[in-house]
Amino acid sequence: MPKTDTILSTKSLHYFLQLIDTMNYTQAAQILGITQPALTQQIKKIEHAIGTPLFGQMGKKLYLTEAGKQLQTGAIKLLGTINSVVNDIQEFTQADKGNISIGVLDSVDSEVLRKFLVKFNQKSPDITVNVCYFNRKDLWYNLDNNLIDLALIYVPDNMKKSQVNLQNQYDYMKVCEDRLTILTHDKKAKAGKSYPVSEFIDRQWVAYPDNFYLTQIMREKFGSKMNAKNGMKVPLSFSSTKQLLDTAEETEYDTFINNSYYQLHKNDINLTPIYLKDDTKFSTSVIYRKGKKDVPRIERFLAEFKKFLDE
The missing domain is CATH 3.40.190.10 (Periplasmic binding protein-like II)
Structure with a gap:
């Protein structure tokens, strides 16, 4: 029987989960601060200890095998338990x-x-x-x-x-009040003013991906018009706020961000900040x-x- 106790350490399981996050040996190794061969060797040791492959490959893309999926579930639970125990112990420390x-x-x-x-x-x-x-x-x-x-x-x-x-x-501590801020190229718009959704129906946008909170707020405001022929048109989307802003300023597309980000960076933003009427506060x-x-x-x-x- 393989000595899994020496192979399935918290470190090796952490390496395994990091590789799942990126599905790329090079990226995972860079995040972990180790070499790609070292990561590859660690994964092979786990596979040898278990006796079956954890990852398969289709073309250049990695995917989890059924064994990999089972180990992923177990690794998350195990590391969660370890973290919980460590927390319990550290509760009584300085x-x-x-x-x-x-x-x-x-x-x-x-x-x-x-x-x-x-x-x-x-x-x-x-x-x-x-x-x-x-x-x-x-x-x-x-x-x-x-x-x-x-x-x-x-x-x-x-x-x-x-x-x-x-x-x-859960408990929570409020960091700051916020609201959605639209940044527009519309020269008729007055900074700081609020406008109804109807004013934006025919404009084009660079936006966050659909699963982002601010995009979901916009979806709610536009309702069924979001994907309608004359609704909200989003030719480009970025998860990075900086890329979103850079693209908006280099094109004629409008965009939207949270107001706290705008207040921190407004001196570097050349678009006009306006708001939706009856907007959602968060x-x-x-x-x-x-x-x-x-x-x-x-x-x-x-x-x-x-x-x-x-x-």
Whole structure:
């Protein structure tokens, strides 16, 4: 019987899950900070220990085998359990040591968080903070399964997740109030004014992908007109806010972003900021499972972050 206890370490399982995230050996190795041959060797060791391939290849694309899918489920549960045990132990340690993992919704501007982390690291150099970016589905999955401690996300979140009850399962701390800001080339538009959706029906847009929160807000406002012949036309979409803005300024396309990002970068943006009438208000918030605040380092982190925001 193979000695799986020496092969299936937390490190090797972490390598395995990172490869699943990218489905690319080169990218996964770069993220992990190791060489591609080292990653390949690690995966082969796991496959040898289990006795079956974890990945298949179709052309140049990798895919998970059935064995790979089963190990993925087990690895996530195992690492989640280990993280939970470590958290339980560290609850009784000092508030200035340990690890904090933060998941950020990929469409949220995290510049304020980044600036805070620089100051927090100076005050608490022995607390290691890891920040990863996720789409909404993966972010909730990681939060639900205790794979991350905190999540920076828009609230309310109109993802179809009726089973999540913020009041019962989660606590949250508001970072900033926000709203959708339209950036237009329309020379008739007056900065800061609000206009009905009908004013934008025939314009073309560069937008976030369809599963992004701000795009979903626009879908709700345009309703059935979103994909209609005379509705909202989106020839190009980008997940990166900077690429979205650069493209909007290089074309005649309008775009939309969250107002907090606009306020931070308005000196570099040459389009006119306007709003939709009766637009949806939301907030950027830090969400965490109830009980997380009992962990000293996380309690300290949240207290320092709130103080930073107040200042």
